[in-house]
Amino acid sequence: MHRRNFIKNSALLSAGVLSQQGFLFKEDPLLGQGNKRYRLNTKWSKADVARNPVNDCHEMVQDSMGRMILLTNETKNNVLIYDKSGKLLSSWGSEYPGAHGLTLFNENGTDVLFICDNNRHQVIKTTLEGRVLLVLDYPKETGQYSKADEYVPTETAIALNGDIYVADGYGKDFVIRYDSTGRYISHFGGRGTEAKHLLNAHGICVDQRNPQQPCLIVTSRQQNAFKRYTLDGVYMDTIPLPGAWVCRPVIKGDYLYAAVLQTNTQQGKQSGFVTILDKDLKVVSNLGGSEPQYTDHKLEEMYQTVKYFQYPHDVCVDDEENLYIAQWNSGKVYPYKLSPVI
């Protein structure tokens, strides 16, 4: 199988027979379980599709000014900047055909963005206005790559000291660590049969919920799991998420949020949902998915229950705990917004 193409193709095919649903709701539907329940608003974005179209909406972040920043691989406007009400404020970018990963880092008081471009085989650091600050090419220094094509970065995470971690999620599944200036430090992960190895290392984040012991959480999507590593790349443990093709982990407060692109049993059939884990890494709510069930401390297989989403690709949590869901290959829809129900 052409692994990189594999998932892309599976949905490209189904796109031909898709129709974008216009849902009929008596009221905005309520998603999720327990104390993590949300009202869904599919019409959050007020952008004009004729002027500011999107293709795949891959990822989203919020900046220090409270604005919502969306990354799409539509080169008419790779970056769309909204306010929280969905009003489009500005847009930029036409040079990111493979725009995939978007991470925001506050560098000494200034927000900067890190874009992973699948097609360019590069990571690009920019200002919020799109001025390029740094470009990371394929990591020859690792000794694992002989050409740029082998490297298809999907996500970055930035540690407090500025170290940059890049997940090569559609390439060779290594995580490559650089210092803040882009100098190679080390790499870990990669494919193999041991627990420390990764398969489709699609996302990464720095978990600082325990300030004494910050760690990295890395997605191993085809293994339906997150894996934890120390900041030096030493494998700690695996968080199994049976059935779920999880995208990147997103931490806000005590909780970890992740889009589930699709489920194992319904691959290529728009079977995504959104999962939420508490600080003990236990799934507490699935939005559009099955109520989490643990038997003998083991999580039962998870699956989509209601087709609110097609292929969710990222969750962004704003400063008021609202969620924004960016979707891949889902009829070019803008992100949906979910507001918490107290």
Next chain:
Amino acid sequence: MVAICKAQTPVQLAPPLIKYQSVFFKKSATVELKFAQQGTQIYYTLNNRTPTVKDKLYRKPIQIKKSFTTLKAMVAGEQFSTSEIVTATFIKDGINVQSVQQTPANERFPGNGPNTLIDNEGGLPAIGSKTWLGYQQDSVEINMVMEGKQKLTSVLINCLQDHGSWIFLPVQIRVYQFDERTQSFQLAGERMDPINGNIPGASCVPVQVLLSKKTITNKIKIVLNKIKSLPEWHPGKGQQGWQFIDEIKLY
């Protein structure tokens, strides 16, 4: 690329989760259906009909004893449109096979050891389920030896169809029986299945080849041929596809 349908329809439920060890069984198979969403019910049929809310309501795991029983299940609930249907066909063991040898599979899809094709494990439509032998070469050969001569009427090959993952059904299957008199393999049955357009999602397809009435032998050879290259409509057109098999039954 995508046709936009403006009609306002209630949001659709997803199909139930269907859980079983294998679709192949010796005495019986147990199937569990799951759907953890309040206010919904699972309905199913075992007679190959499309289930409706008038069919059996799922309450507890289902025991299947009859070969070629097809379970179809769906979910219904107020305020939602009913789900798509999930289907699985359960297949009883056939004539005892003493040994099997096959073309080595691709290293990424090695199945479950040398007896993968006769271990009664399989029928899970996910390529990661570890029961599948995956092949990229054009032709795959399988040799099977039975305990003494047997009269055979058909051969069943369980295949995976997952066009999105570049996996297609064989386009030609030939079954040969060993003829003691001439000490050679003679054609006993054949089927051709041209690829007819794209089918979304992944499914298991038990493909049956009927054999000539004179098939009495202790050895058979099966040759599976796949499409030479991916068809025009496929995103990977012109490139090599795959064929996946996980079980063979003789009747």
